[in-house]
Amino acid sequence: MIVNKSVQNFKNRLTEIMKGDSVSTFAKKCDMSETVIRDYLSGKTYPSLNRLASISEKCNVSYSWLATGHKLEEIHDTENDNVYSEYIHRIPVYIKQLPTVEEAKTQKYVRGTPPVMNYPVLDGWLSHRGLDPKKLIIYWAKGDLMAPEIKQNNGLIINTDIHEVIDGGVYLLEYEEMTLLRRIRLTLDGWQLLCNNNQCETITVLRTDFKQYKIVGNVVQIIKDLY
Structure with missing residues (x-):
């Protein structure tokens, strides 16, 4: 079975963007309940696409980074060597x-x-x-x-x-x-x-x-x- 480590590590990125805020303060900032945020931090559940978009917007971070741990603009060209691109x-x-x-x-x-x-x-x-x-x-x-x-x-x-x-x-x-x-x-x-x-x-x-x-x-x- 293939495990998506990017999804599993979401809780680490969430902790990073909280910047030391309490769960209560961060939940209010994102217009979500404390229970939802605690579940994300424990790895019990993961956010939907809509909630990912909301968190990235409220915290001013890249949506792709929040979801995957990578910023699309920072992916090295060698990762796309097998993708043919020509005008x-x-x-x-x-x-x-x-x-x-x-x-x-x-x-x-x-x-x-x-x-x-x-x-x-x-x-x-x-x-x-x-x-x-x-x-x-x-x-x-x-x-x-x-x-x-x-x-x-x-x-x-x-x-x-x-x-x-x-x-x-x-x-x-x-x-x-x-x-x-x-x-x-x-x-x-x-x-x-x-x-x-x-x-x-x-x-x-x-x-x-x-x-x-x-x-x-x-x-x-x-x-x-x-x-």
């Missing part, structure tokens, strides 16, 4: 996949998109990749044009901080009212927008037509459900 950034969803107010209230799927409007990313991973969290968005993939690499509703973390187009990179693009997810192959004349699906035709974009396409960003991570 988490929330990556917002691509603006065109945001739900309307009505859709958000009902938590319904939006245009076939899972109702996840942001995605948690660890600060350490961002630092390792050299990415700015303020320049990232999440896009929920549609269709099978990039399968099997990217499938329907896979989450894609997109880096919108684009300085140059990298040959072979996968990019999210906007053309007129359409959103395209394509692999860009650089050519002497411009770009080729490629799919993994052989049934999809390659789109050739000449340099003179670049301004018709807006590059939203490139894919830096694919989030997949395994089952």
